Amino acid sequence: MPKHASPHLANTLTRFERTLRSMGRRFRLQDVDLEELVQEVRIRLWRAEERESGSASSASYVWKTAEAAAIDLFRRRRSRERMADRLEADAASLPIGGLPSPERRLEESEMQHQVMDAVRQLPETRRVPVRMHLAGYSRTEIADALGWTEPKARNLIYRGLADLRAILLSRGIGPEGTR
Amino acid sequence: MNDEELRRHYQDGMQRPTLGVPEGPDPDLLLHVARGDATEAERLQVLDLVMQSDDLRREYDTYRALAAGAQTAPARWPRLLAAAALLAAAGGAAFWGLSRTNEEVWRGGEGLLETVSPAQDVGVTPPVTLAWRSAPGAHTYEVELLADDGRLVARYETPDTTQVVPDSAGLLAGAKYRWAVTAHLADGASTRSALRSFSLRP
Numbered sequence: 001m002p003k004h005a006s007p008h009l010a011n012t013l014t015r016f017e018r019t020l021r022s023m024g025r026r027f028r029l030q031d032v033d034l035e036e037l038v039q040e041v042r043i044r045l046w047r048a049e050e051r052e053s054g055s056a057s058s059a060s061y062v063w064k065t066a067e068a069a070a071i072d073l074f075r076r077r078r079s080r081e082r083m084a085d086r087l088e089a090d091a092a093s094l095p096i097g098g099l100p101s102p103e104r105r106l107e108e109s110e111m112q113h114q115v116m117d118a119v120r121q122l123p124e125t126r127r128v129p130v131r132m133h134l135a136g137y138s139r140t141e142i143a144d145a146l147g148w149t150e151p152k153a154r155n156l157i158y159r160g161l162a163d164l165r166a167i168l169l170s171r172g173i174g175p176e177g178t179r
Numbered sequence: 180m181n182d183e184e185l186r187r188h189y190q191d192g193m194q195r196p197t198l199g200v201p202e203g204p205d206p207d208l209l210l211h212v213a214r215g216d217a218t219e220a221e222r223l224q225v226l227d228l229v230m231q232s233d234d235l236r237r238e239y240d241t242y243r244a245l246a247a248g249a250q251t252a253p254a255r256w257p258r259l260l261a262a263a264a265l266l267a268a269a270g271g272a273a274f275w276g277l278s279r280t281n282e283e284v285w286r287g288g289e290g291l292l293e294t295v296s297p298a299q300d301v302g303v304t305p306p307v308t309l310a311w312r313s314a315p316g317a318h319t320y321e322v323e324l325l326a327d328d329g330r331l332v333a334r335y336e337t338p339d340t341t342q343v344v345p346d347s348a349g350l351l352a353g354a355k356y357r358w359a360v361t362a363h364l365a366d367g368a369s370t371r372s373a374l375r376s377f378s379l380r381p
Contacts, residue, residue, distance in 0.1 A: 135230050
């Protein structure tokens with residue numbers, strides 16, 4: 001920390017980091033994202049304190065700074081990813097420790113394609129909660145995210161999954177996942 | 180195909196950009212959705228995109244964490260009003276409200292933390308032991324000890340519900356001191372006691 005960072009700012013940053021790490025665990029953030037964000041916020045607050053002493057260490061200012069820093073961080077990351085060859089991502093996603101046979105990989109790839117495509121066929125009000133459910137979000141999180149009651153979210157997930165299985169079945173993909 | 184198999188295929192598919200992941204939503208809009216202040220149509224549209232990509236989901240989860248964290252730091256005016264009402268009840272605390280306008284009050288728990296001893300405005304013989312009731316979910320307590328003019332004399336962090344003020348704090352016999360304790364909770368929120376005062380007996 002630079003010499004000119006006030007004790008009050010240091011205290012605010014400590015509280016911010018503690019709270020953010022706690023939230024990070026709750027929302028399953030990756031450590032690398034957290035570290036990058038914390039560092040970005042630190043730098044911005046130090047600079048802000050140089051410009052305008054005092055206001056840089058209020059709690060609401062810190063969280064607004066963190067939101068702005070996150071937006072910039074992800075904009076930069078998206079830009080970098082667009083520049084990188086997307087084919088590399090495909091290669092990087094191969095499992096570590098022994099590759100499956102080409103036939104098995106083709107089969108897995110085809111199944112992923114079928115599931116993703118079948119989800120796309122669902123009506124939006126069922127598609128989105130089903131996507132979130134399959135991505136690993138809890139029913140409470142889904143309800144909160146969409147501004148719904150938990151029973152409504154549960155009902156639409158249930159109906160959406162039933163629709164999804166019906167679409168897959170119509171394509172010859174049954175309960176055992178075979179065609 | 181059961182839920183787990185569907186999940187596995189879907190999550191594997193999310194990590195494969197070749198399966199046709201669309202361009203991500205505008206980060207500002209994504210932040211609004213994470214905060215919960217977007218319309219239902221916007222939420223559906225944005226989350227439909229986000230849930231097709233692992234990278235977008237990381238963005239969304241980061242904004243959710245920030246939105247939840249910001250809720251532990253309420254706006255300044257409600258904080259000051261709450262503090263003023265509280266301190267007025269305790270009596271003679273206008274000074275505290277003025278002198279602490281630049282302090283953090285991160286309030287997220289239910290209600291105030293209750294102090295036990297010393298009782299309000301009593302004379303205390305050293306060594307001074309400050310005590311308070313435990314707060315559910317608290318992992319650390321932060322104690323602030325101030326001189327009567329609001330100057331910070333000492334700050335301590337402890338997992339316990341008592342704190343002995345050491346000689347090194349340099350408390351003066353006959354002087355009046357104020358103190359408060361903040362409980363830091365496991366979910367990242369915190370809750371604070373009312374400001375109490377005591378005098379040090381000669």
